[in-house]
Amino acid sequence: MEFEEFATARTPALLRYAYMLCGDRELARDLTQEVLIPTLVKWRRVSRVERPDAYVRAMLTNEYLTMRRRKSPTTVTVSYEGIEELCAQASSAEAAYTERAAMMQRLSTLPARQRAVIVLRYYEDLSDAQIAHVLGCRASTVRAYATRALATLRVDMAPRPALVAQNGGGA
């Protein structure tokens, strides 16, 4: 597979994953770009691994965690994001998104590794062993991160099938 083919197929998913990690659209683009460039540079090697997409996802995770340690994102006093924020305020009563906004706000308060665990577990549907491999830690550590994060998010571990069914069609 050529890099262009891989990038075209996988970039949307990587962007989504990056966005779920960092919660910022522009930063998500930067993260994805910063990972795809070395992927292209090392493509001959990356393309030979069993799951190039998983490999690049792990690179992206590390880039996110490294970025969080390295610096806080700088803010521009006036930016287009400012408009978006204002627009968001104007439509803050956007009904379908209220509970989601609250959840995303809580997610944004999580430490980087806890957030990565939540996203890898509940968005990427990885097992704890797979998450441990991505993060370079033990599965028990992953479970500890997840427990703390879910408590912060106020998420019960046990699913509630009846409620899920009831809310299935709504937003």
Added chain:
Amino acid sequence: MSTFDVDDLRRILAAEADENAPEMLGLVPSVLAAAPERRRNRILRITGTSVVLALLVACIPFMRDGADRTSPAPSAPTAGAIPPELQPSPGVPAAPYAAGTPVTLIASVDPGAGYVAMLDGLIGTTQVLSIRPAKPTQGDSGGVLFVYQPGTFDPAPYATGQIVTVRGRPAFFASRGKPGDPGWEAALVWQDPSGIWFLYVKPGSVPEPLRRVAEAVRITPREATVPMNFGTVPTGLRMRLARLGGGLSDVLFDVTTPQWRPSPDYSVLNSLDDLRTGFTVLVQPRAGLEHAVPTAIPPTRVGEADTWHSEDTSGNHVVTEPGQSSVVFTTDKCIGHILVRDTRQIPRGVVDAFIAGIDFRDCSDPTTWVPLRY
């Protein structure tokens, strides 16, 4: 918000990613453009530290020379005097703002100049573009360009800045703060011979990075289009703000009173905080957003759309602040939302009449869209 279970969490994460994750537009070409340089850097790294150090030592005088060339010492303030070249042309007509006038987006960025415009917006008659380098550039994450119609911008606040040259004409450069400060930013102001003013703002202290963007800006008038033709806008209200997401995925309109005009500096957005009237319309392609359609609640048909009004769905997904109301609407190809900020000003009947008058187009097919009008 009450507690959730993990299935709720999965659903929320998926919905958030579906709705708000960035598009890949332009990303792969940026990667392809940036990779050769990164590859060269990698070769340099593995060639050996001593060689790299030698190269760095050899480059220092050159880099210093380049810095001298690109970062001239700040010139003395000009005490508010505006050079004749920067004076607005006499007799230039005021910006078109008459009701029904199609909105024109004025400027774009030369695609061959190494920059891309990520987003387009409109505040009153002022176009706003988010500009970024086409490939990763150390220390340059891009900035925001404001494009002012002739007669709508006063450059006086910038006239004490450093004078630089943009496209052969004088321009003002000003900066404040220092790297790391939240308010660290620089502004470049210049004018086209047509009378159009440009204001570019980004973090920075020296003019050259801003000047390079200014050199890449082109005047390319084109109509702003949207996926809905408004029939009857409530009396006294006018289109005032639009967010046009590259014409691809979502469009947002802010419809409110006509008195407002953007202030002539880059704190312009702050003046939007006083929005207390009017209503906002957000619309985007329905594809991929089926989960946002409140199918559990019977809709009310209004014109071409199925609608769910907050008054009918209290306690469910439609939540508003006291005094506000909202409507979720769908068509075959679109899903949208209207937020009324003051129901005393705009009662439900007015909103329904507004929706009934909308001629919806295919939100996922910009070729079917119609001009956005003031």
